[in-house]
Amino acid sequence: MQADLVIRALGALAQEHRLAAFRLLVQAGAAGIPAGALAERIGVPPSSMSFHLAQLANAGLVTQRRESRSIIYAADYAAMNGLMAYLTENCCGGLPCEDAAACAPAKPEETVL
Amino acid sequence: MQADLVIRALGALAQEHRLAAFRLLVQAGAAGIPAGALAERIGVPPSSMSFHLAQLANAGLVTQRRESRSIIYAADYAAMNGLMAYLTENCCGGLPCEDAAACAPAKPEETVL
DNA sequence: CCAATGATTCGATAAATGTTGAAATATAGA
């Protein structure tokens, strides 16, 4: 993943409604969620939702597939993981990071919600 | 970590110069880097760098400490990990995610740079 | 105290982003 795409991905997630949509999609898994359902659950008009979903798709964070009249969105886990790898790349300047407590992922209890 | 802070963190990272600064800090570790050095390495005027560092600090992604005339910035690894935990929270809707290939972090070779 | 150094704040301006109704596009069923 390269810098430009990473910036687009971060920018896509840095917005209340898009972050909410992405998290719903992350939790929904491969099944995905139709655009309309996302708009309703998040509480924005369809045109706004469409705008936001386009940004997520442009950043490569979600995929879309048509299913009858609906367009189903789903999170792209590889993109999400690539994004996180980019942020932690070369963490702490090299090897010592691997086992350093300061650099290890925090425990779920400390970070959830 | 709560939604508002997460959005600020993502927004802070979603900018060319700030992303560059944060990555330098991630690699620098606890030693950190003075504001002026960051400005020089990234190629922006001191006032611009200061503006960007303030955003990173406001999002909790970096810490700052004065050392003589310099102000040293350092990455806050806990905040970074909290951010990533928030994004992957409840991934794939529950337990099956733990060992599902689609949800596992990608291999370094595929994501580096 | 004064001059030099490192950094931030302020203010004006430019550029990008978010919002949403109305119109357009695509699909399904009678």
Next chain:
DNA sequence: TCTATATTTCAACATTTATCGAATCATTGG
């Protein structure tokens, strides 16, 4: 084909964000 449903595109407008020189603040050494 006509109508209803699902979604996107367009356009206008409001809001937020980025840039950077000049002025200001903080620290150090002479």
